[in-house]
Amino acid sequence: YPWGYDSDNGPDQWHKNYPFAKGRHQSPIEINNKEVHYDSSLLPWFASYDPGAAKTILNNGKTCRVVFDDSFDRSVLRGGPLPGVYRLRQLHFHWGSSDDHGSEHVVNGVRYAGELHLLHWNPKYSNYLDAKRRTDGIAVLAIFLQVGETPKPEMKRILEEINAIKTKGKNAPFPNFDPSILFPKSHDYWTYHGSVTTPPCEECVTWIILREPIIVSSDQMAKLRSLSKNAENEPDHPLVDNWRPTQPRYFRMVSASFL
Ligand SMILES: Oc1ccc(S)c(O)c1
Numbered sequence: 470y471p472w473g474y475d476s477d478n479g480p481d482q483w484h485k486n487y488p489f490a491k492g493r494h495q496s497p498i499e500i501n502n503k504e505v506h507y508d509s510s511l512l513p514w515f516a517s518y519d520p521g522a523a524k525t526i527l528n529n530g531k532t533c534r535v536v537f538d539d540s541f542d543r544s545v546l547r548g549g550p551l552p553g554v555y556r557l558r559q560l561h562f563h564w565g566s567s568d569d570h571g572s573e574h575v576v577n578g579v580r581y582a583g584e585l586h587l588l589h590w591n592p593k594y595s596n597y598l599d600a601k602r603r604t605d606g607i608a609v610l611a612i613f614l615q616v617g618e619t620p621k622p623e624m625k626r627i628l629e630e631i632n633a634i635k636t637k638g639k640n641a642p643f644p645n646f647d648p649s650i651l652f653p654k655s656h657d658y659w660t661y662h663g664s665v666t667t668p669p670c671e672e673c674v675t676w677i678i679l680r681e682p683i684i685v686s687s688d689q690m691a692k693l694r695s696l697s698k699n700a701e702n703e704p705d706h707p708l709v710d711n712w713r714p715t716q717p718r719y720f721r722m723v724s725a726s727f728l
């Protein structure tokens with residue numbers, strides 16, 4: 470019975486089929502100023518994305534995902550805490566059933582309406598699945614979605630496609646898209662080592678979490694919530710609350726690139 474976010478298959482049950490979920494380096498976590506360590510040696514990060522690498526937007530019943538051509542170093546993330554370039558493979562979102570929650574990481578008790586994840590893998594490994602088995606295999610750039618009055622126009626392109634991928638298994642061409650247009654002004658970030666936030670929850674992620682959220686409108690969040698987790702011919706279940714609760718930090722340091 471596949472994992473999900475309901476009471477019978479949700480985050481508290483995942484460990485039964487995915488033992489990593491009970492590990493000591495799980496994500497997401499709470500980021501609290503009093504426990505963050507400013508690291509003046511942290512470098513700025515850079516994204517060099519080729520718009521031509523964007524391929525498809527899809528609904529896999531768990532999230533809305535845009536996939537990119539990662540067959541060579543075409544769209545890459547580098548710098549920051551990373552030892553080299555990491556290839557952009559996909560982006561996806563986590564969101565709530567209302568504007569007051571939905572993000573996975575929580576900052577000083579603040580939950581945002583959603584969280585955008587841009588997932589990159591280390592090409593020193595032969596492929597993505599191999600990279601997921603390595604502690605330095607994956608880098609996720611995380612950007613909070615905050616509901617406000619002046620939404621970022623660049624989000625429109627993704628949300629316009631939602632109508633084409635309403636139900637699980639649907640996908641649509643999504644050409645010519647450079648996700649760096651979604652970035653906020655400031656590149657300030659927190660970084661720590663953790664896991665992917667969905668099963669198998671491998672502990673392979675260097676997280677780079679931007680301090681500045683991007684602004685989306687309540688209507689845009691409602692658009693995301695109009696997705697369904699079921700396939701076309703099945704009873705309708707809204708795709709909402711696809712976020713994992715925060716996990717214990719244990720003995721991990723969260724570093725900040727800013728004072
Ligand atoms: O396939 C996925 C990889 C990483 C993350 S954070 C997901 O939510 C899905």
Ligand SMILES: [Zn+2]
Nearest residue numbers: 561563586666
């Ligand atoms: Zn994610």
